[in-house]
Amino acid sequence: xxxxxxxxxxxxxxxxxxxxxxxxxxxxxxxxxxxxxxxxxxxxxxxxxxxxxxxxxxxxxxxxxxxxxxxxxxxxxxxxxxxxxxxxxxxxxxxxxxxxxxxxxxxxxxxxxx
Amino acid sequence: xxxxxxxxxxxxxxxxxxxxxxxxxxxxxxxxxxxxxxxxxxxxxxxxxxxxxxxxxxxxxxxxxxxxxxxxxxxxxxxxxxxxxxxxxxxxxxxxxxxxxxxxxxxxxxxxxx
Numbered sequence: 001x002x003x004x005x006x007x008x009x010x011x012x013x014x015x016x017x018x019x020x021x022x023x024x025x026x027x028x029x030x031x032x033x034x035x036x037x038x039x040x041x042x043x044x045x046x047x048x049x050x051x052x053x054x055x056x057x058x059x060x061x062x063x064x065x066x067x068x069x070x071x072x073x074x075x076x077x078x079x080x081x082x083x084x085x086x087x088x089x090x091x092x093x094x095x096x097x098x099x100x101x102x103x104x105x106x107x108x109x110x111x112x113x114x
Numbered sequence: 115x116x117x118x119x120x121x122x123x124x125x126x127x128x129x130x131x132x133x134x135x136x137x138x139x140x141x142x143x144x145x146x147x148x149x150x151x152x153x154x155x156x157x158x159x160x161x162x163x164x165x166x167x168x169x170x171x172x173x174x175x176x177x178x179x180x181x182x183x184x185x186x187x188x189x190x191x192x193x194x195x196x197x198x199x200x201x202x203x204x205x206x207x208x209x210x211x212x213x214x215x216x217x218x219x220x221x222x223x224x225x226x227x228x
Contacts, residue, residue, distance in 0.1 A: 035216075
């Protein structure tokens with residue numbers, strides 16, 4: 001069964017450094033999402049992406065964050081200058097198309113900012 | 115989107131049916147009820163969704179009351195692997211252009227007891 005994959009599974013970085021989290025959505029899916037979950041807290045929506053542009057973003061998704069689909073398979077989340085409070089699990093998700101609501105989530109990347 | 119209310123936690127014996135309630139008294143006519151679950155630190159997993167009719171798939175059944183103000187997710191024969199946080203989410207279908215980030219609440223922590 002097709003699945004969303006994410007790399008790396010765990011990323012450790014120093015405060016102020018840039019990180020790029022990578023996701024490979026399910027092939028032929030058209031909608032892509034990033035969510036995060038701070039330890040012990042709720043899963044929070046960050047951004048959705050369709051047709052090579054951001055469709056929707058939350059208040060969390062400020063100028064430090066950016067997303068890109070650099071080729072036909074990868075979907076990336078970049079955090080330009082990490083802060084301690086960016087430490088969280090980051091989940092990528094994808095959806096087949098409009099009128100379909102099932103979002104398929106990846107296993108997540110645990111980001112630790114020291 | 116309509117707000118949902120779920121119990122914080124529930125226990126169920128292995129092999130028995132697990133019935134997880136959700137209240138969504140402010141649901142609109144075009145809003146669907148979706149259930150996702152999150153097994154410890156993994157990405158959320160879609161379970162089932164419905165509009166007004168009861169639905170069943172290989173994982174679960176969804177019972178929606180006639181007035182649509184509440185619903186129940188039923189896991190017919192719970193196993194230890196069903197221990198997870200279960201989220202009830204109310205959302206319109208096809209909001210357009212991928213602007214459909216999911217809003218997760220705190221969910222119900224279902225613990226299956228051996």
